Amino acid sequence: MKKINTSPISGMQELLPATQAGFDNLKNQISDVYHRHGYLHIETPVIDRCEILLAKAGGDTEKQIYKVVKTAEAADGADQAMRFDHTVPLARYVVEHENDLAFPFKVTQIGRNFRGERAQKGRFREFYQCDVDVIGRGNLPIYYDADVIETLLDAFKAFGLKTPVLARINNRKIVSGLIKEYNLDLKTKEILGIIDHSEKIAPEKVVEALNELNIGSDRVEKILQFIEIRGNRDTVLVKLNALGIEDDTFEEGVKELDTVMGLLEKAGFGESISADMKIVRGLDYYTGTVFEFNLPEYPGIGSVCGGGRYENLASYFTEQKLPGVGGSIGLTRLFYVLNENNLLSANSKKPIDYAVIPVTDAEIEYAEKVAQGLREEGNAVMVVASGKKFGDKMKYAGNLASKGIVIGENEVRSQVYLVKDFK
Amino acid sequence: MKKINTSPISGMQELLPATQAGFDNLKNQISDVYHRHGYLHIETPVIDRCEILLAKAGGDTEKQIYKVVKTAEAADGADQAMRFDHTVPLARYVVEHENDLAFPFKVTQIGRNFRGERAQKGRFREFYQCDVDVIGRGNLPIYYDADVIETLLDAFKAFGLKTPVLARINNRKIVSGLIKEYNLDLKTKEILGIIDHSEKIAPEKVVEALNELNIGSDRVEKILQFIEIRGNRDTVLVKLNALGIEDDTFEEGVKELDTVMGLLEKAGFGESISADMKIVRGLDYYTGTVFEFNLPEYPGIGSVCGGGRYENLASYFTEQKLPGVGGSIGLTRLFYVLNENNLLSANSKKPIDYAVIPVTDAEIEYAEKVAQGLREEGNAVMVVASGKKFGDKMKYAGNLASKGIVIGENEVRSQVYLVKDFK
Numbered sequence: 001m002k003k004i005n006t007s008p009i010s011g012m013q014e015l016l017p018a019t020q021a022g023f024d025n026l027k028n029q030i031s032d033v034y035h036r037h038g039y040l041h042i043e044t045p046v047i048d049r050c051e052i053l054l055a056k057a058g059g060d061t062e063k064q065i066y067k068v069v070k071t072a073e074a075a076d077g078a079d080q081a082m083r084f085d086h087t088v089p090l091a092r093y094v095v096e097h098e099n100d101l102a103f104p105f106k107v108t109q110i111g112r113n114f115r116g117e118r119a120q121k122g123r124f125r126e127f128y129q130c131d132v133d134v135i136g137r138g139n140l141p142i143y144y145d146a147d148v149i150e151t152l153l154d155a156f157k158a159f160g161l162k163t164p165v166l167a168r169i170n171n172r173k174i175v176s177g178l179i180k181e182y183n184l185d186l187k188t189k190e191i192l193g194i195i196d197h198s199e200k201i202a203p204e205k206v207v208e209a210l211n212e213l214n215i216g217s218d219r220v221e222k223i224l225q226f227i228e229i230r231g232n233r234d235t236v237l238v239k240l241n242a243l244g245i246e247d248d249t250f251e252e253g254v255k256e257l258d259t260v261m262g263l264l265e266k267a268g269f270g271e272s273i274s275a276d277m278k279i280v281r282g283l284d285y286y287t288g289t290v291f292e293f294n295l296p297e298y299p300g301i302g303s304v305c306g307g308g309r310y311e312n313l314a315s316y317f318t319e320q321k322l323p324g325v326g327g328s329i330g331l332t333r334l335f336y337v338l339n340e341n342n343l344l345s346a347n348s349k350k351p352i353d354y355a356v357i358p359v360t361d362a363e364i365e366y367a368e369k370v371a372q373g374l375r376e377e378g379n380a381v382m383v384v385a386s387g388k389k390f391g392d393k394m395k396y397a398g399n400l401a402s403k404g405i406v407i408g409e410n411e412v413r414s415q416v417y418l419v420k421d422f423k
Numbered sequence: 424m425k426k427i428n429t430s431p432i433s434g435m436q437e438l439l440p441a442t443q444a445g446f447d448n449l450k451n452q453i454s455d456v457y458h459r460h461g462y463l464h465i466e467t468p469v470i471d472r473c474e475i476l477l478a479k480a481g482g483d484t485e486k487q488i489y490k491v492v493k494t495a496e497a498a499d500g501a502d503q504a505m506r507f508d509h510t511v512p513l514a515r516y517v518v519e520h521e522n523d524l525a526f527p528f529k530v531t532q533i534g535r536n537f538r539g540e541r542a543q544k545g546r547f548r549e550f551y552q553c554d555v556d557v558i559g560r561g562n563l564p565i566y567y568d569a570d571v572i573e574t575l576l577d578a579f580k581a582f583g584l585k586t587p588v589l590a591r592i593n594n595r596k597i598v599s600g601l602i603k604e605y606n607l608d609l610k611t612k613e614i615l616g617i618i619d620h621s622e623k624i625a626p627e628k629v630v631e632a633l634n635e636l637n638i639g640s641d642r643v644e645k646i647l648q649f650i651e652i653r654g655n656r657d658t659v660l661v662k663l664n665a666l667g668i669e670d671d672t673f674e675e676g677v678k679e680l681d682t683v684m685g686l687l688e689k690a691g692f693g694e695s696i697s698a699d700m701k702i703v704r705g706l707d708y709y710t711g712t713v714f715e716f717n718l719p720e721y722p723g724i725g726s727v728c729g730g731g732r733y734e735n736l737a738s739y740f741t742e743q744k745l746p747g748v749g750g751s752i753g754l755t756r757l758f759y760v761l762n763e764n765n766l767l768s769a770n771s772k773k774p775i776d777y778a779v780i781p782v783t784d785a786e787i788e789y790a791e792k793v794a795q796g797l798r799e800e801g802n803a804v805m806v807v808a809s810g811k812k813f814g815d816k817m818k819y820a821g822n823l824a825s826k827g828i829v830i831g832e833n834e835v836r837s838q839v840y841l842v843k844d845f846k
Contacts, residue, residue: 002741004474006519009503012468014516016523017530020465036798038775038805038823042443045435045549046469046535047489051427066470066491068505070539080432082491082505093437096429100439102822106805107440112469116493126468136810143787143808266788267795318425352461364566365689372690375459382461382529385566387559399525400461 011117011125013332021351022344023335029158030130030329031110037151039108039132044089046112050081052092055316064115082114086131086328091314094135094322103137104144122340124332130155133326135313140323142256145289145309146263152305152327153269156293162343163298167269168230168276169291171257172308174240175280177250178226182219195227195280229277233261236275253288260289287311289325301337305329350422353379355397359408361386367407370417398422434540434548436755444774445767446758452581453553453752454533460574462531462555467512469535473504475515478739487538505537509554509751514737517558517745526560527567545763547755553578556749558736563746565679568712568732569686575728575750576692579716585766586721590692591653591699592714594680595731597663598703600673601649605642618650618703652700656684659698676711683712710734712748724760728752773845776802778820782831784809790830793840821845 008014015023035041047068054062067078083089086109094105110130117123132151134144149167156165175195179188194209201209206227210220222243229239240254257275264273281290288309295301307327314322338344354374358367364385371381382401384393397404404420411417431437438446458464470491477485490501506512509532517528533553540546555574557567572590579588598618602611617632624632629650633643645666652662663677680698687696704713711732718724730750737745761767777797781790787808794804805824807816820827827843834840 002518004478004740005472006475006515006740008468008515008519009470009472012470013466014468014519015465016520017463017465021463024464035803036801038778038803040440040444040774040823041447042438042440043436045431045437047432047435047537047549049428049432052429055427063493066493068489068491069501070486070489078492092429092431095425096431096437097439102819104808114470126470139810141808141810143784143806143810147806147808263787263791267791317427317429351463355461361566364686368686368690378459380458380461383566383570385527385564385570387562387564387566396525400463 009125011119011123013124013126013336017351019339022339022347023331025347026159026335026344027110027128027130027331030155030331031108033155033158034108034110034130034132034151037106037132037147037154039106039151041108041110042093043111044083044086044093044109046082046114047080048083048089048092050079052317053081053083053088055088061115064117066114066116084115085113086111086129087133087313087326090131090133090135091317091322095314095317095320098137098318098320103135104140105135106132106144106147107135108132122333122336124336127330127332130329130331131326132328133324135322135324138321138323140325142259142289143263145256145325146260146267148307148325148327149260149273149291150264150267150269152293152307152329153264153272155329156305159338160345161295161338162345163295165272165293165304166296167264167273167291167293168279169257169260169264169273169289170276170279171253171260171289172280172286173249173253173288174257174277175226175253177247177253178223178243178245180249181245181247182215182222184215184219187213187215191223192280193282195223195278196282198227198278227277230274232270232273233258233265233275236261256288281306281308285310285312291327295343298341298343301341304334304337350400350402351380352382352401354381354403354405354419355384355401356381356405356407357384357390357393357397358386359390359406363407363409363412366412366415367405370405370407432548434542434546436547436549436759440774442762445762445770446754448770449582449758449767450533450551450553450754453578453754454531456578456581457531457533457553457555457574460529460555460570460577462529462574464531464533465516466534467506467509467516467532469505469537470503471506471512471515473502475740476504476506476511478511484538487540489537489539507538508536509534509552510556510736510749513554513556513558514740514745518737518740518743521560521741521743526558527563528558529555529567529570530558531555545756545759547759550753550755553752553754554749555751556747558745558747561744561746563748565682565712566686568679568748569683569690571730571748571750572683572696572712572714573687573690573692575716575730575752576687576695578752579728582761583768584718584761585768586718588695588716588727589719590687590696590714590716591702592680592683592687592696592712593699593702594676594683594712595703595709596672596676596711597680597700598649598676600670600676601646601666601668603672604668604670605638605645607638607642610636610638614646615703616705618701619705621650621701650700653697655693655696656681656688656698679711704729704731708733708735714750718766721764721766724764727757727760773823773825774803775805775824777804777826777828777842778807778824779804779828779830780807780813780816780820781809782813782829786830786832786835789835789838790828793828793830 066082286308290308292303293305309325313324356367489505709731713731715726716728732748736747779790
């Protein structure tokens, strides 16, 4: 009976109501946890100036961005586009409203972002990101690095997943100091790239890639040892100190990592964190703490959350120094992979709490009264109106509601009704 | 210190955190009321095919739509655009998922839509719409017309506005029948247009416009009398019957209006509804019930909510008959005008419930414990970390939080703390 193709564009998530309720549930849990940790919610426009969105971008971002045009305009002349993350609009927001904000500015954004990527399974062109950030003016205490990670871990805790989550934490200053110590500054980009990819390729490929840099087998060996360092705070500190590196940046990084891990341990998250030298996060604006969340029992899923410290949020928009630390849950992809792997606790709850079913139109008035009373108690209630056979109404009600209340002549007279549990 | 223009594009709403909290509050109240009335939440993609979005459109819609293009494409060749309302994507959704939905399908969509209108005060290019719709398959009982209006009235009730809201209700069949009775079928569009605008122009302009139709002064007079009919159910029924019109469509419309008004009266909304022959709603797809909400003490604000019955939701996409009834709150504009007119109850609540302030870093551990305990009780809590003078920390805390808890050496030792009320 369809006249044209009514499927959504590929790469766009569209859910049936019951699945949508599961998605909304995760989103509300995240929003609630962020709020309880003192993050203030803001929304930035979906459409912004290309001048803002592309101030720093290049490469993939520039290729993937959706430009918006009115009829008869051309993309090349477009000066507006759809945001592709929350960070660039946040930078604009903080600069624009600087005088009206209290710093450190603890802020959360939860909304859809847009990237015209090549469509493939589990990748989305419209996707929810749930961000927390803390922005300082001039400086920002290291405490907030732990605050962000703790908040994100609390969000995952709220999901009640069937599998543990692990926050893998590092500090970019450690690897930067190591690179300096080994006189490899000119190869920084390549080395970070190899470390960043070291989990996605075979171990011998990592060795091969490092050998190709022509830095000498001694230094290759040291880097290979370095990137294997991981574990709890004490273990990692011992191993890092054993490297015998005296570079200041390295030492600062170790100290910061120690502080962040210590704060998280004291806050009761010792079991959910691990220091890990393999975590560098590709984006080059991270300058200190970096982290990535994984589900260790499901390595194939990869990272489910990530973030870090950036020394200067808005250098393209202002000369004011605005250091920040933040992290993001990519909710659309997360929801997809959690469902694919059956990791969400089954939600057998029906979308509606009560269906009130008047036998004929004569009972609608009392049915409404019953429904209103149940609504005032906070229940989701629908009155199943006439126009169908009684059996059809019961079937419809049983599909959607946990409980049913049939209102006939007797119920109207006695003002007493039975509640039927739909199982 | 700014290097470039960091204001949002004109016509895009961007709020400071405290105002955003007020906006979120309204949005959550709407969402909660819709849920309690048994509407199932769905989300459709922001980006959809032009073939879908523009299937029916024309005129302003086609001019205002944001097309999306990748670099080097041109708007004329664009086959994707941003949705400009929730109704077209809903039509696509229902056709696409028809076999997986239970009918009547009570559905809500709450999200941003996009129209590249000329920017002006109080008009937005990105705007939240909060829709409820009930879609039937084949047929849909008139009960649901009342259900939609009741749900929207309940949402306004939840806002606790300082001024009453009035749902003005009509039925398009009444005016259609009248037009038939007076043999004015060829002037249908013009007459509906004049009625639709009759409140925005001076009374003598209405007369003038009707006279220009050359339909005879007798019929002009009758139409003028007709459009003045308004009031409660009984009053309006008497006046409509007094017109002596015997057309079937007219009578059907009167009967439907009577039913809808009656259901709302019985549900306790008699004080908040009025039948009103001036309400026709411009869009020509409405076929039965039409309604518009106003704030009678603030006529300048105009309509704050509207909707109606459409006989065929998705005729462009399917041959299946899908009658529906729905309504929408344009939240971005509503929030703007309510604030402009100071109609929202003042919310003096600070965004954060508790600020926990460790005097030095040595007290962070216990401060965290205190914060976690308060969070578990559902409070929004921030720990104000080091890096500032104590006086600055207190000022920051007092700005953001309702209550403050200072944690010093003594508090750590005694495990007892004072709660200070920031007033």
